[in-house]
Every structure is written in C-alpha cells, then in structure tokens.
Amino acid sequence: MESDIFTLRKPEAADGLALHKLVERCSPLDPNSIYCNLLHCSHFADTAIAAENADGELVGFISGYQPPGRADTLFIWQVAVDAACRGQKLGQKMLLALTERLAPAGVQYIETTITPGNVASETLFARVFAALSAPVERSVLFSRAVHFGGEHEDEMLYRAGPFKLATQNS
Structure with a gap:
C-alpha cells in the first residue's frame, strides 16, 4: 500500500465506512461512529478532504468544519x-490542498486542538502554519479538570492566521 502518488479529492458519502476503518487503524485518534463518519463525508464534504492511493484505497482523511458565525x-x-503512508507528508499535502480549496470562499484562519505531547500533530500543524506564513496563538479550549473530569488530557486550541497562500503572494 506504500505509495507517494495520491489522489486528493472531496469526500462522498460512500467513503464513510472506509473512513471509519481508517480511523480505527490510526490510534490514538478518537473513533467516531460510522454514522458520524458518513456525516463527515456528506454534510461536511466541503470542509473535508480524502486521499486515496493508486489502488483507490482511502489512506488519508481530514475532517473539518466552519464554526457557526x-x-x-x-x-x-x-x-x-494510514501508517503505510506516513513519512510522505500526506497530512501536510491534504491540509494545504484543503486550505487552498477554501481560501477563495474567505477562509483565512485554521483552528485545531492538539493534546500536549502529540508530537506528530504538533509537527504537522507547525509545518503547515509555517508554509502559510500564519502567526499562531495557543490556549486551552477544553480543560482536563473542568471539561473532562480528569479523564482526558487538555485540548489545546491552536489558531493560525490570517494566512497567505503562495498564489495570493503573486
């Protein structure tokens, strides 16, 4: 399954089950229900991106949304x-492609939450924010003590932007 050739595309409802199985293979990601994954692939397709390998298998996915207002x-x-595709900057390629798709509609900021010590996510987002020349602010969005009853790490909010795409600089 290892390949450096990926097709990046908008997801569709038929990807829901494959997304569910992909997330199951990507520990420590929090699994969602198949129904939730179907919604990511249909209702939130405009703010998501899917990556498939040369065999047409779903090997990458980013789910996102635009907060109300x-x-x-x-x-x-x-x-x-997918573990077989790590080390090829697929996450970075997907996130930059999704950002490029949404920028013409006015998206200028990216937000995410990362638990402390999640080096892979911290590295991915640091690279993307640097590529976008986007300043970053960090704060606690959901607290281990207040929101999770001590049963989950803090969720640190990273807010980056406004960003600049290479095509905006020309």
Whole structure:
C-alpha cells in the first residue's frame, strides 16, 4: 500500500465506512461512529478532504468544519493518515490542498486542538502554519479538570492566521 502518488479529492458519502476503518487503524485518534463518519463525508464534504492511493484505497482523511458565525475559519477536527503512508507528508499535502480549496470562499484562519505531547500533530500543524506564513496563538479550549473530569488530557486550541497562500503572494 506504500505509495507517494495520491489522489486528493472531496469526500462522498460512500467513503464513510472506509473512513471509519481508517480511523480505527490510526490510534490514538478518537473513533467516531460510522454514522458520524458518513456525516463527515456528506454534510461536511466541503470542509473535508480524502486521499486515496493508486489502488483507490482511502489512506488519508481530514475532517473539518466552519464554526457557526465564523466563515473565515476552518476548524480541523481530525487528521488520519494510514501508517503505510506516513513519512510522505500526506497530512501536510491534504491540509494545504484543503486550505487552498477554501481560501477563495474567505477562509483565512485554521483552528485545531492538539493534546500536549502529540508530537506528530504538533509537527504537522507547525509545518503547515509555517508554509502559510500564519502567526499562531495557543490556549486551552477544553480543560482536563473542568471539561473532562480528569479523564482526558487538555485540548489545546491552536489558531493560525490570517494566512497567505503562495498564489495570493503573486
């Protein structure tokens, strides 16, 4: 399944089950129900991106949405990259392609949450924010003590932007 050739596309409802199975393979991601994944692939397809390998298998997915009343912001919910495709910057390629797709509609900020110590996510987003020349602010969005009853790490909010696409600089 290892390949550096990927097709990046808008997801469709038929991807829901494959997304569910991909997330199951991508520990420590929080699994969602198949129904939730179907919604990511249909209702939220405009703010998501799917990556398939040369065999047509779903090997990467980013789910996101625009928070109500903030059309200038893309909130990234989850980034999943199959283990066989890691190390090829697929997450970065997907996130930059999704940003490029949404920028003409006015998206200028990216938000996500990352638990402390999630080095892979921290590295991915740092690279993307640097590529977009986007300043970053960090704060606690959901607290281990207040929101999770001590049963989950803090969810740190990363807000980056406004960003600049290479095509906007010319």
